[in-house]
Amino acid sequence: MTELEIWMIALGLAMDCFTVSITGGIALKCTRWGVTLRTAFLFGLFQAAMPVIGWGCARWLADYIGDYDHWIAFVLLLFLGAKMIYGSFAAKEGDGCAFNPCDNKTVLLMALATSIDALAVGVSFAFIYGDSFVSIAWPVAVIGFVSFVMSAVGFVGGAWFSRLSRFKPEVVGGIILIAIGTKILIEHITQGV
Numbered sequence: 001m002t003e004l005e006i007w008m009i010a011l012g013l014a015m016d017c018f019t020v021s022i023t024g025g026i027a028l029k030c031t032r033w034g035v036t037l038r039t040a041f042l043f044g045l046f047q048a049a050m051p052v053i054g055w056g057c058a059r060w061l062a063d064y065i066g067d068y069d070h071w072i073a074f075v076l077l078l079f080l081g082a083k084m085i086y087g088s089f090a091a092k093e094g095d096g097c098a099f100n101p102c103d104n105k106t107v108l109l110m111a112l113a114t115s116i117d118a119l120a121v122g123v124s125f126a127f128i129y130g131d132s133f134v135s136i137a138w139p140v141a142v143i144g145f146v147s148f149v150m151s152a153v154g155f156v157g158g159a160w161f162s163r164l165s166r167f168k169p170e171v172v173g174g175i176i177l178i179a180i181g182t183k184i185l186i187e188h189i190t191q192g193v
Contacts, residue, residue: 001128005183006139009121010146012081016114017043018150024101025158035101040151042107046115048144051136054122059131072127074185076120081178083117101155118143124181 017040024039025031101107121143122136129135 001139006142007146008179009139010143011150013047013118013121013143014147014150016117017047017147018154020110020114021151021154022158025155025160028101028155028159031156031159036152036155039101039107039111039155040148042111043114043151044144044148046111047118047147048140050115050118051122051125051140051143052133054119054124055126055129055133055136056122058123058126071185072123074181076124076181078178078181079120081175081181085175 021036021039021043025036028035125136125139129139
């Protein structure tokens with residue numbers, strides 16, 4: 001996986017954090033740096049931890065599914081991307097993911113909810129990078145960093161520009177994940193030819 005692809009996956013995964021953070025910024029109506037940085041840190045931490053968990057689970061099963069690893073990575077990324085795109089269009093006006101960004105329990109639940117997709121990406125990392133934790137350390141760090149930054153930007157943007165709530169970042173993230181999954185599949189198919 002290239003450096004650009006790692007950053008694009010990180011950006012795609014961070015779109016949920018960004019969207020929720022925009023909503024949090026709108027709810028706060030002003031930038032409160034303590035709340036913003038705490039929430040962004042937790043979102044980044046969960047986004048970085050979940051791929052490691054997914055990678056570990058997949059490595060445990062690697063002997064059983066090694067011949068189909070590229071198909072699994074493709075299907076997971078395709079599913080996640082399609083789910084993100086569908087969710088952005090299925091949401092009705094006024095729905096959204098409003099939450100109280102000052103409540104610690106709510107922030108932890110939102111951090112967990114926005115990082116579930118990263119768990120599946122971690123499974124695909126096991127098939128791309130193999131069984132060396134060192135090989136996934138950089139992608140995981142990038143995912144956590146990008147999620148932190150996008151969450152902080154979302155809070156500030158939501159507080160100052162409530163019109164940003166009409167932007168559908170999930171569509172961009174979904175397209176990125178589908179494109180990378182398709183590239184992985186094509187690479188594995190052409191290597192076998």
